[in-house]
Amino acid sequence: FVTRKITLAASRIAKGYQKRLYLGNLNALRDWGYARDYVECMWLILQQEKPDDFVVATGEQHSVREFCKCAFAEAGIEIEFKGEGVNEKGYNKATGECLIEVDLKYFRPAEVETLLGDPTKAKKTLGWNPTKTSFRELVHIMMQHDLDYVEKERTLHKR
Secondary structure (H helix, E strand, O other), X not given: OHHHHHHXXXXXXXXXOOOOEEEOOOOXXXXXXXXXXXXHHHHHHHOOOOOOOOOOOOOOOEXXXXXXXXXXXXXXXXXXXEOOHHHOXXXXXXXXXXXXXEOHHHOOOOOOOEOOOOOHHHHHHHOXXXXXXXXXXXXXXXXXXXXXXXXXXXXXXXX
């Protein structure tokens, strides 16, 4: 999953254990949500008297680029993107160091440019809040986990 790839790399780069993150399409738009919130929705679906179909999604889109900016910001690094397409790069605004590069090998031949779900029915019928955990909160949770994980990972490798 690209989200985990980004949060692990941002954590490792912030701690000085990795130099750069290589990604594919930074323009890809996705509807990312928090698994805990999605499980709550699934539970609400199972409480219904009659089986029915629901879309479990946030109804919000964010680009891979935006996810990168938020993740690195959580690690105290402001990313500034320069260039376009395969020549686009993400730089540490404070130091000018290139931290993110686009690599063609990470582009998918059948890439879906945009994914967006409509949770209206789940909101109305189930009373579910698809953005109980906001996009920024989701990135924060993932980054806190991976910053801790990278520290533990490093400690284990020193032994």
